[in-house]
Amino acid sequence: MEQIIIPEQDIINAICLFQARNKNVMPEDVEVELAYDDDEGFSAESFIRGQVEVISEAGLIAAVRLWISEFLNRDPFASGIELVLDDEEGIIAVVN
Numbered sequence: 610m611e612q613i614i615i616p617e618q619d620i621i622n623a624i625c626l627f628q629a630r631n632k633n634v635m636p637e638d639v640e641v642e643l644a645y646d647d648d649e650g651f652s653a654e655s656f657i658r659g660q661v662e663v664i665s666e667a668g669l670i671a672a673v674r675l676w677i678s679e680f681l682n683r684d685p686f687a688s689g690i691e692l693v694l695d696d697e698e699g700i701i702a703v704v705n
Contacts, residue, residue, distance in 0.1 A: 612704065624641045634658070641656075645694045651666040673702050
């Protein structure tokens with residue numbers, strides 16, 4: 610598979626879909642804030658009906674895998690996924 614760049618908004622959408630499925634809510638009910646810390650790495654906070662959940666980098670990768678399966682119609686486990694902090698694009702996912 611060729612290299613694919615998944616932009617920050619699609620990562621946010623992937624997390625909304627992932628959390629909606631796990632919490633039995635609509636994706637529109639989920640708000641997401643991505644974060645990067647030099648010591649902790651990548652993470653996100655999801656906000657669902659007043660509840661806050663911190664999502665680890667592994668959770669972000671799982672959400673991106675779901676997105677790859679559903680929206681790119683590709684095998685999500687046949688790809689290496691790397692989260693990257695880009696100066697211009699924000700947090701992106703590089704899929705090899």
